Amino acid sequence: MNWKNEVDKRKGTIVKDTQSFLQIESVLDEKTVSKQAPFGEKIREAYDWLLHKAKQEGFKVKDHDGYAAHIEWGTGEEIVGILCHIDVVPGGDDWTSPAFNAEIRDEKIYARGALDDKGPTMACYYALKILKDAGIETGKRVRLIIGTDEESQWRCVDHYFKHEEMPSLGFAPDADFPIIYAEKGICDFIYETKLTSNTGLVRSFHSGHRLNMVPDRAVAKLDIKQVENTSKLRNLFHQYLVHNDCKGSLNIRDSNVELTLNGFSAHGMEPEDGVNAGLLLAGFLIKLPLNIEEKNFITPLVAMFLKDSRGENIDIAYSDEQLGDLTINIGQMMYEQGSESKIGINLRYPEGASFDVIKRSLDDHFQAYGYVGDTRVHETPHAMDKDHELVKILSKVYEEETGEQAELLAIGGGTYARALNAGVAFGPLFPGQKDVIHQADEYISIKHLLAMTVIYTRAVYELAKR
Ligand SMILES: [Zn+2]
Structure with missing residues (x-):
């Protein structure tokens, strides 16, 4: 025919x-x-x-x-x-x-x-x-x-x-x-915790809407009363932006100093194709005087994921010839003073990597900061x-x-x-x-x-x- x-x-x-x-x-x-x-x-x-x-x-x-x-x-x-x-x-x-x-x-x-x-x-x-x-x-x-x-x-x-x-x-x-x-294999995890303190530097932090996208924007609102010297902060932030080759701004609105950082979006299946605005802003905030709840939110982002989309820092890096590397995209970061905070992860792994090992490592690391995790999606390779x-x-x-x-x-x-x-x-x-x-x-x-x-x-x- x-x-x-x-x-x-x-x-x-x-x-x-x-x-x-x-x-x-x-x-x-x-x-x-x-x-x-x-x-x-x-x-x-x-x-x-x-x-x-x-x-x-x-x-x-x-x-x-x-x-x-x-x-x-x-x-x-x-x-x-x-x-x-x-x-x-x-x-x-x-x-x-x-x-x-x-x-x-x-x-x-x-x-x-x-x-x-x-x-x-x-x-x-x-x-x-x-x-x-x-x-x-x-x-x-x-x-x-x-x-x-x-x-x-x-x-x-x-x-x-x-x-x-x-x-x-x-x-x-x-x-x-x-x-x-x-x-x-594709998994979505949400790690979250309740926040009780109503004082501190960081009033809120928001970055990302979808777990499978690299967030292209992050905004942190800092309590102006807790900022010692606004122009010094502006200089530091400017240097940080230049050093990391990205754009952003510092604005004073109401009683907040608002830091905005712009990254670059990409599909979460290859985080290296984008620039994660949330992780980068966390990398700046960690230099500031933070209370324990703020540290518990910012530190894991920086220690575990900033400049590491392969899971090396938490010992879950894995690669195979067919499907390549395990990848981690931090697609959502949210912190609301006195309310709650959340970190949303889209992780993809090749055959041969163990989901249980991955999950346990994430749980253990996050637990140290008081965060509890939930698996929202898991599809095997x-x-x-x-x-x-x-x-x-x-x-x-x-x-x-x-x-x-x-x-x-x-x-x-x-x-x-x-x-x-x-x-x-x-x-x-x-x-x-x-x-x-x-x-x-x-x-x-x-x-x-x-x-x-x-x-x-x-x-x-x-x-x-x-
Ligand atoms: Zn379709």
Whole structure:
């Protein structure tokens, strides 16, 4: 079969369906949650739109309470799973055309979800349809598994796999081509303590909003009555900023001396790509006269993490050849005099590192400062054998369809593929392509949409064939 011809013949309907699908604002909406719509009406609308289409086409469809569904094609004992999601992050501002208009300009469809993940979901749906239309006989069943909560808490796949068989292998079209075969373990920890003193130098300290981002700004409010000499402090701060090659300011507001330090944001999976404003400001504050509660907040930041994103200071540094270094991002630092303080950590570790050892070391070190920890997220590393048939088949398909080498990627990030026992991330972003995911003017070019449809059709064919 010439899959490219089959895809090209359907160009008009693929584009039109993708547009219609993208025009539904399928964003998590707690206000319209109901029993039928666990993530809100609009996600349910997009879900119904797709499931209705699949039923009309004659596919077997199974809906698990609005959490997740599958569209099934083919026969056989084993299952090939394709894990997609139809929920999207909010549109946000600064779009050239509204985020849910799915306007076509310059042979590109502009819409939230165009690449992440509704465009690729349509491509995979058409892969199934083309194979079905061609009357191909399979040796395995193929399930397009439709998730609805990927952008938030993955409650969709958690629910789905409580009721359904795990596919024997599969892929998620929700990251990068060629193939992501290994991902680090990911954990979020929060260490916190109550504060009782209502006096002291530091009234508040705030830096960072999300654990998986390097904070680009930190603000400390100091009690002006506790600052001996403001101009001396200004000089010291200025020297510190120059010495660390960063920007900041000292302002007097109300009864506070407000220190602001600007760093540089980056994804938490590689803290060295950014400059952590919070840690750097802590590095300045430690030189000032602090009370015990203030010391207990500032000292661990400086002693454990400033200029060490690899865990060397607390003896948990670890590296392996595939996935590289264990990394630590201090994504959130918060101190409110007389109330509480919190330190939020996003830590990623390669296979071979022990979660228990990591957790124990953090707990022990923080305990010395009176902080207690809680693990908010823990996902173990996910890695496929490079010689697994899944990797081999997808590599071959990718190489033959693109003429490029199918380099196998190991990353620090987490993709939807880890919801599968034997799964990889496979597309949709091609190497060197501009990554517009979660940004204004997210788009998918029609050429690219068709190209990925060809690759997915061929991939499903090769994985499921007799
Ligand atoms: Zn996604």
